Amino acid sequence: MNLTLKIWRQKDSQAKGQMVDYKVTEISEHMSFLEMMDVLNEQLVNSGEEPVAFDHDCREGICGMCSMYINGEAHGPDRGITTCQLHMRMFNDGDTITIEPFRAAAFPVIKDLVVDRMSFERIQQAGGYISVNTSGNTQDANSIPISKHAADEAMDAATCIGCGACVASCKNSSAMLFVGAKVSQYALLPQGQVEAADRVKNMVAQMDLEGFGNCTNTGACEVECPKGISLENIARMNREYLSTTLKG
Amino acid sequence: MALDSKVPKGPIKDKWTDYKNKIDLVNPANKRHIDVIVVGTGLAGGSAAATLAELGYNVKAFAYQDSPRRAHSIAAQGGINAAKNYQGDGDSTYRLFYDTVKGGDYRSREANVYRLAEVSANIIDQCVAQGVPFARDYGGLLDNRSFGGVLVSRTFYAKGQTGQQLLLGAYSAMNRQIARGKIEMFNRHEMLDVVIVDGKARGIIARNLITGEIERHSAHAVVVGSGGYGNVYFLSTNAMGSNATAAWKIHKKGAYFANPCYTQIHPTCIPRSGDYQSKLTLMSESLRNDGRIWVPKNMEDVMAIREGRKQPTDLSEDERDYYLERRYPAFGNLVPRDVASRAAKERCDAGYGVNATGEAVYLDFASAFDRYGREQAKIHNIKNPTAEKIYELGQAIVEAKYGNLFQMYEKIVDQNPYKTPMMIYPAVHYTMGGVWVDYNLMTTIPGCYCIGEANFSDHGANRLGASALMQGLADGYFVLPYTIGDYLSDDIRTGKIPTDSKEFDAAEKEVTERINFFVNNKGTKSVDYFHKKLGKVMWDKAGMSRNAEGLTEAMAEIKAIREEFWKEVSVPGTAAEMNPELEKAGRVADFLELGELFAKDALVRAESCGGHFREESAELDGPQKGEAKRNDTDFAFVSAWEYKGEPADAVLHKEELEFKDIELKQRSYK
Ligand SMILES: Cc1cc2nc3c(=O)[nH]c(=O)nc-3n(C[C@H](O)[C@H](O)[C@H](O)COP(=O)(O)OP(=O)(O)OC[C@H]3O[C@@H](n4cnc5c(N)ncnc54)[C@H](O)[C@@H]3O)c2cc1C
Ligand code: SF4
Ligand code: FES
Numbered sequence: 001m002n003l004t005l006k007i008w009r010q011k012d013s014q015a016k017g018q019m020v021d022y023k024v025t026e027i028s029e030h031m032s033f034l035e036m037m038d039v040l041n042e043q044l045v046n047s048g049e050e051p052v053a054f055d056h057d058c059r060e061g062i063c064g065m066c067s068m069y070i071n072g073e074a075h076g077p078d079r080g081i082t083t084c085q086l087h088m089r090m091f092n093d094g095d096t097i098t099i100e101p102f103r104a105a106a107f108p109v110i111k112d113l114v115v116d117r118m119s120f121e122r123i124q125q126a127g128g129y130i131s132v133n134t135s136g137n138t139q140d141a142n143s144i145p146i147s148k149h150a151a152d153e154a155m156d157a158a159t160c161i162g163c164g165a166c167v168a169s170c171k172n173s174s175a176m177l178f179v180g181a182k183v184s185q186y187a188l189l190p191q192g193q194v195e196a197a198d199r200v201k202n203m204v205a206q207m208d209l210e211g212f213g214n215c216t217n218t219g220a221c222e223v224e225c226p227k228g229i230s231l232e233n234i235a236r237m238n239r240e241y242l243s244t245t246l247k248g
Numbered sequence: 249m250a251l252d253s254k255v256p257k258g259p260i261k262d263k264w265t266d267y268k269n270k271i272d273l274v275n276p277a278n279k280r281h282i283d284v285i286v287v288g289t290g291l292a293g294g295s296a297a298a299t300l301a302e303l304g305y306n307v308k309a310f311a312y313q314d315s316p317r318r319a320h321s322i323a324a325q326g327g328i329n330a331a332k333n334y335q336g337d338g339d340s341t342y343r344l345f346y347d348t349v350k351g352g353d354y355r356s357r358e359a360n361v362y363r364l365a366e367v368s369a370n371i372i373d374q375c376v377a378q379g380v381p382f383a384r385d386y387g388g389l390l391d392n393r394s395f396g397g398v399l400v401s402r403t404f405y406a407k408g409q410t411g412q413q414l415l416l417g418a419y420s421a422m423n424r425q426i427a428r429g430k431i432e433m434f435n436r437h438e439m440l441d442v443v444i445v446d447g448k449a450r451g452i453i454a455r456n457l458i459t460g461e462i463e464r465h466s467a468h469a470v471v472v473g474s475g476g477y478g479n480v481y482f483l484s485t486n487a488m489g490s491n492a493t494a495a496w497k498i499h500k501k502g503a504y505f506a507n508p509c510y511t512q513i514h515p516t517c518i519p520r521s522g523d524y525q526s527k528l529t530l531m532s533e534s535l536r537n538d539g540r541i542w543v544p545k546n547m548e549d550v551m552a553i554r555e556g557r558k559q560p561t562d563l564s565e566d567e568r569d570y571y572l573e574r575r576y577p578a579f580g581n582l583v584p585r586d587v588a589s590r591a592a593k594e595r596c597d598a599g600y601g602v603n604a605t606g607e608a609v610y611l612d613f614a615s616a617f618d619r620y621g622r623e624q625a626k627i628h629n630i631k632n633p634t635a636e637k638i639y640e641l642g643q644a645i646v647e648a649k650y651g652n653l654f655q656m657y658e659k660i661v662d663q664n665p666y667k668t669p670m671m672i673y674p675a676v677h678y679t680m681g682g683v684w685v686d687y688n689l690m691t692t693i694p695g696c697y698c699i700g701e702a703n704f705s706d707h708g709a710n711r712l713g714a715s716a717l718m719q720g721l722a723d724g725y726f727v728l729p730y731t732i733g734d735y736l737s738d739d740i741r742t743g744k745i746p747t748d749s750k751e752f753d754a755a756e757k758e759v760t761e762r763i764n765f766f767v768n769n770k771g772t773k774s775v776d777y778f779h780k781k782l783g784k785v786m787w788d789k790a791g792m793s794r795n796a797e798g799l800t801e802a803m804a805e806i807k808a809i810r811e812e813f814w815k816e817v818s819v820p821g822t823a824a825e826m827n828p829e830l831e832k833a834g835r836v837a838d839f840l841e842l843g844e845l846f847a848k849d850a851l852v853r854a855e856s857c858g859g860h861f862r863e864e865s866a867e868l869d870g871p872q873k874g875e876a877k878r879n880d881t882d883f884a885f886v887s888a889w890e891y892k893g894e895p896a897d898a899v900l901h902k903e904e905l906e907f908k909d910i911e912l913k914q915r916s917y918k
Contacts, residue, residue, distance in 0.1 A: 057488055
């Protein structure tokens, strides 16, 4: 198929960016979206132009690097997948595809489609851990049984890949789904209980400091999340937060 | 320099304990004056950085991604081994040790493998304490699954995302130390050289991938945990950015490179669909528990399927060749990875491949649907179930076990594997070879360590499933933190290492010149052009099956591609900005050297062992006819290569392997 691409080009964080049109031809429907971008970039390199910078690494939906806003949707038109798992069979010959970076005040553009997600790092550093030394002198792994249900629910929350699609899809640029997922994972496990109150307080404080917006329950994040992280995690974080503030 | 593996004396069971009791320690107050650089934040580097920081050292950690959480370890699916014996099926430290040495086809160092088995149980305790949500049974205890090549159930897992959960555990431990200021994290930074002062590794040169700035970082020791070099083949299951640069740079500065030809080619990956293909996707080994592998018996059917005149489901049982079951009745579809891969290649080379490229075989779940369906019908007391009902019940069981893999397959291939067999083909997956290290995980450069997939240490010529995650975390959490202390105890009075020395000047100059060359060269061909060309030579001549003639040609061809690369490569943009093409150029330049050494190593090793199959070294007759033949008389050694300029001139040093605790046997899966 032949396609027209409208891509956000921005030289660096200081530059003013703009949409630029490109044409690609003979794209196979079996290609992944990023392979289509490879074709475009090869074309640009061969004509001496600068290729489009975009983040990617694993190309199998798990590292969370890839982050394109395609035709107005984070990770594009398919559901339950990341940009790198999107295939060209979702598009038709002659289509025009708009490709932008994930946009949010807390995700400044570095270049073209690459954004800076260090705000996510700082939130994790504020409390996304259990304070246990890696000495190997911990107790036996089976000494505290954990119900299968709680372990499975913790696992579901823990599958967040930190991509930021939730933020990019939210009209308020809220990071509640991302933060809620981490808070929930630990809240559901006995090992996480000890520091639960401090954790939720510190992570939420950092989130506010980074300039992420408030949650107004539109649910857009859940729809676009490639890993199916559910809104239930936001509710759980709110309960955790409330109980710490009530306790003072 | 003679190779000294520094394996402690004494019985194998006591070596590690005795060693730990006798080494020098650094007292906590002095650790504050010691800096350590860790390159890589995968399971190996991440766990090492967190532990060293916790002990009190000042750690600087580097990764080329924008977060430690995105290291390639995140993609591991199946699980992690540990000798916990929770299932009471007779597992023990010795058995895990034995399985690993045998699985590696007797080409690994016994003492290292024993230590790995010994610390494996601690890893699970540690991870659970960190909040890693491993799978559990209904009683709330940890669940296990089994993996290829072993007789016990010792694999711990977190759905199909074990690597992700373990890495997020190490990442959380790092975050705690970053928050305390004990780890300084350098994301989007690439190490481009090591700096050696007075014979010791004392720092690195790194490029800030956002601004393009070249930076000097000093430390008392340098740890490299930069992962494997599978991308030398261009197509592999590795992440796009996985590279050999850090490992190759230390090799060029004096670290020997061991067994480069030991590569694991995984039998169950989604086949290539066209020339635009950028990477290959693994379908977990666990699928072989329930899937049967076949190709059509008759060439007419192969043609009919390729041309779309027939569907695989149209073929009757007699028209199918279940070649693994035919050739290996004892192990059938569960033969080890190397054997399964070669058998698929044999059928496809003979012309029986089932897709347009001729490089695919079927992995069929129909009999699993039937078997599980009948069993379920019994359990639910359904009399005379229809074929549809049986299928429906069986499908539900298969879905519960492998649902996420089936979905991943459908998203990529656009075929429903519940209705038609999957197509699979072998792909490059893991590299057992790597930087040579002694028992302390130190390379032949004093003060420079290498951990995780980047080193050669524990898997011999073939790695068993679920053992790489175990090794990465063992190295980082439990081995390196001890061994490095012994070395650093001499450095308590050294003071900060200055970065304004002539050694740093020289290293920085070299790095800058190379970068300037790339951006100014203005050649005619893209970096990928060369990478693909290299990959094709590697796959055709140093892939699943190798011979002297092909390897000799490969060495010459790679050299020629390298020469063309340095003339014709084109890198747009400048050095002083984010420039992904420039990053790729540096990595491919290193692969172009490594590839030639790889072929040379494969040429020298004129035996078949593990993943390395030399056509000249096969059984000529008897029941094992055509199978790999190891040669312990001439090749029971580790090849450690010393850099001498051109890869073809590298000098071989041999570390002889002694097997005192295990008897050497030929593997048989018939
Ligand atoms: C698809 C897949 C599935 C797998 N499944 C399993 C499994 O189920 N069980 C199992 O045991 N093993 C599995 N493996 C193997 C296992 O995942 C890897 O061997 C292991 O994770 C490697 O860990 P590592 O820490 O050594 O390196 P990596 O995780 O590759 O980390 C490398 C790190 O080095 C950094 N880096 C590299 N070069 C530079 C540089 N020049 N400068 C700065 N930083 C650099 C990277 O940023 C990264 O942080 C699988 C592998 C693949 C590909
Ligand atoms: S919650 Fe979902 S969308 Fe948000 S960062 Fe995690 S995986 Fe991405
Ligand atoms: S590239 Fe890793 S999730 Fe897309």
